[in-house]
Amino acid sequence: MNAVMHMRAQTELATIYEISKILTSSLDVSKTCREALNVLANNMGYRRCMIIVDTEEGELHLLAAVGLSPEEYDAGHYRPGEGIIGKVYSNGMPAVVHDLAAEPFFLNRTGALDHIDGERIALAAMPIRVAKEVVGVITIDRVSERAGGGFNDDIRLMTMTASLVGQALALQRTVLAERNQLISESRRLRQELKGRFRLDNVIGVSxxxxxxxxxxxxxxxxxxxxxxxxxxxxxxxxxxxxxxxxxxxxxxxxxxxxxxxxxxxxxxxxxxxxxxxxxxxxxxxxxxxxxxxxxxxxxxxxxxxxxxxxxxxxxxxxxxxxxxxxxxxxxxxxxxxxxxxxxxxxxxxxxxxxxxxxxxxxxxxxxxxxxPLRERREDIPPLIAYFLDRYNKDNGRELRITQEALNVLVNCYWPGNVRELENCVERTATMARGDTINELHFPCQTNRCLTQTLHHVDKDDAVAPVHGHGHGHGGPFEISVPVPELPHRTSAPERLFGEEMPEGEKERLIWAMERSGWVQAKAARLLNITPRQMGYALQKFDIEVRRF
CATH class of the missing domain: 3.40.50.300 (P-loop containing nucleotide triphosphate hydrolases)
Structure with a gap:
């Protein structure tokens, strides 16, 4: 007898040791609990083992089980106070049933009494606690006439197993709570930073x-x-x-x-x-x-x-x-x-x-x-910082820009948008003497900015004619740009083509230029192409632009 008890004690000790290792190996409690129940059933000869835990909806659902078919597993859900498992969960006290067939509170929801071949089946249920709160139930069932007949050893083993499972559940719930807190915090920060998207090589905080x-x-x-x-x-x-x-x-x-x-x-x-x-x-x-x-x-x-x-x-x-x-x-x-x-x-x-x-x-x-850049002026300072930093790296300089100079650039109209701003920063940095760019370094401060002629204009697109609105202060603004005089000719050269548009591409180009007085922009409009296309075509066919 002592040898049998000693052997069982050794088996229980080995079982608890294996279960403790399994339950601490992963935060996936469904997986680790299933593996722990496998060890428990195999080592101790139990027919079935189940772990049932509570859910946020207030019901009890199977977390892990051994000895159940998929259909039986799906049926494993209870309400607190319902059946033996529900009562153990509600009152927090272990329960032992020596004959399930004779127990009126047993629901047989997972088919424990199916296919028993006349054997008397016993069940033991132990509450699982996290701190002092009951969070689930662990159950085993076995043949009641097994050698050793009593349930004291089973209850002792289940008490230790339930304690280990409770610790695993507590750790998992703590980690889950921290994860949910992080998700909530992340969601809050995303809400605060809503719209703060980034694109590579694109600057835009507006x-x-x-x-x-x-x-x-x-x-x-x-x-x-x-x-x-x-x-x-x-x-x-x-x-x-x-x-x-x-x-x-x-x-x-x-x-x-x-x-x-x-x-x-x-x-x-x-x-x-x-x-x-x-x-x-x-x-x-x-x-x-x-x-x-x-x-x-x-x-x-x-x-x-x-x-x-x-x-x-x-x-x-x-x-x-x-x-x-x-x-x-x-x-x-x-x-x-x-x-x-x-x-x-x-x-x-x-x-x-x-x-x-x-x-x-x-x-x-x-x-x-x-x-356009003038409608997102908040982006001008970071753009300037980027362009100036790149210029310094490319040219081995350490230029910086004063706040007054920054204010000048922020308040410019920028008809050429980011491209014009980039050129302005590079031009000013190149011509600046010393390590500081101030407001006097900009041509617009001495009325020498040629793009001022494009400020405050109505235009549909980049090549459409422009119509001035005048300066922002209400009065018209003018800027004088010296234009070199061209040699004057008293008469235009003789035309090569009549009023009808010829067939060939080169011939059409010359015809359009003749009809427009050899003004490329007008000729481009006649051919319904852009001035850039016109210039490229003239260059392609080596057509010399006549001046008269």
């Missing part, structure tokens, strides 16, 4: 830019087409790169094209590529930007400056996501995310018939409006 950053973070992960709207110099290309970086295509190529810098024929070849021999000078096959941007992002800047004829070609590509190279007949399909940008008023252009309505609707899926 409310207007934070709204833009939020929209970029929202639109970036999708594959939707994005149209960036804003004045020249507001950072549309930087935002386009941010959209690419935030997208699943960030490891793919980011390809950019300035549509305003190319004529229609060059733009078609640039975007779609060309086959060998498709035109004079096409000595080899060449991939276009659409192909180069496959599985990545294609950024088409100045989309409002493309010709009506090319708008139709681009529309088909956007609809089908396929195209043919110039001089080819093989359709090429690409997987490209498109980002467009313009400083033009596309709505007015559509109304005037200068921009196709169907193309407008195709590209205007997600519109992001970038505010």
């Amino acid at each position: 409310k207007r830019m934070q709204d833009v950053f939020a929209e970029v973070h929202q639109a970036g992960p999708s594959r939707s087409t994005v149209l960036l709207r804003g004045e020249s110099g507001t950072g549309k290309e930087v935002i386009a790169r941010a959209l690419h970086t935030l997208s699943p295509r960030k490891d793919g190529p980011f390809v950019k094209v300035n549509c305003a810098a190319l004529t229609e024929s060059l733009l078609e070849s640039e975007l779609f590529g060309h086959e060998k021999g498709s035109f004079t000078g096409a000595v080899g096959e060449r991939k276009g930007r659409f192909e180069m941007a496959d599985k990545g992002t294609l950024f088409l800047d100045e989309i409002g400056d493309i010709s009506p004829a090319f708008q139709a070609k681009l529309l088909r590509v956007l609809q089908e996501r396929e195209f043919e190279r110039v001089g080819g007949n093989r359709s090429i399909k690409v997987d490209v995310r498109l980002v467009f940008a313009t400083n033009r008023n596309l709505e007015k252009m559509v109304a005037a018939g200068e921009f196709r309505a169907d193309l407008y609707y195709r590209i205007n899926v997600v519109s992001l409006f970038l505010p």
Whole structure:
């Protein structure tokens, strides 16, 4: 008898030791409790073991069990005071039932009496406490006629096991409470810092830019087409790169094209590529930007400056996501995310018939409006600090700027936006003598700032005619800019073409220049292209601009 008791004591000690190691191995109490019950059942020969804990809803649910089928496990939920388990939880006292079949309070909810083959099944239940509060119940059931018959040993073992489980639950609940507190604090801080988004290489602490950053973070992960709207110099290309970086295509190529810098024929070849021999000078096959941007992002800047004829070609590509190279007949399909940008008023252009309505609707899926610098003056000081720091690093200087100089820049109009501010900081830093930039270093303080002629003007876009409002103080403002005199000619050269527009591209350029008195801007309007495109085309065909 003593040998049996000694062996059981050794088994209990080994069981408790194993259970303590398991319960302290992880904060996943569902997993560790299930492993602990496995050890308990295997070492002590129990039929079933269960751990039931309370929930936030006030019910009791199974946390872990051994010897139950999935269906029986799903049925393991109780209410406090219901059945034997509910009563043990409510009164905090252990319970022993020698014959479950004869116990009227036993619910048999998990099928403990199923398939017992006439054996008498006993059950022992022990409350689990955290501090002095009952948080659950641990139960075991076994054949009642087992050798040793009594339950004193079982109760002693279950008391120690329940204490260890209670400690594990207490630790888990403490960690969970701290985690919830951290989440709550994080949520509170996010609420306080609501809108404080960041984008790489983009500076913006103002409310207007934070709204833009939020929209970029929202639109970036999708594959939707994005149209960036804003004045020249507001950072549309930087935002386009941010959209690419935030997208699943960030490891793919980011390809950019300035549509305003190319004529229609060059733009078609640039975007779609060309086959060998498709035109004079096409000595080899060449991939276009659409192909180069496959599985990545294609950024088409100045989309409002493309010709009506090319708008139709681009529309088909956007609809089908396929195209043919110039001089080819093989359709090429690409997987490209498109980002467009313009400083033009596309709505007015559509109304005037200068921009196709169907193309407008195709590209205007997600519109992001970038505010001009004068509408987000809070961003000017950090931008100045960034530009000045970069200048100092690049040039080995230690320039700083005074508060008075900073106030001058903050109150400027900045028609060229961030690009103009960057140039102004670099120009002033370059010309500054000494290590300090003060307000007298800026040309505007001595009425030598040429961009003052662009201040306070009405303009639809970067190339539209401007109409002055006068100075901000109410009176008109003027600035004199010396213009060098050009050699005077008494008569214009003889025209090469009549009133009708000729067929060839070079001939059309000369015809437009003749009709506009060799003024490039007027000729560009006649051909419905931008002055930049006009200048590029004149250079391409080596057309000398006549002056008279």
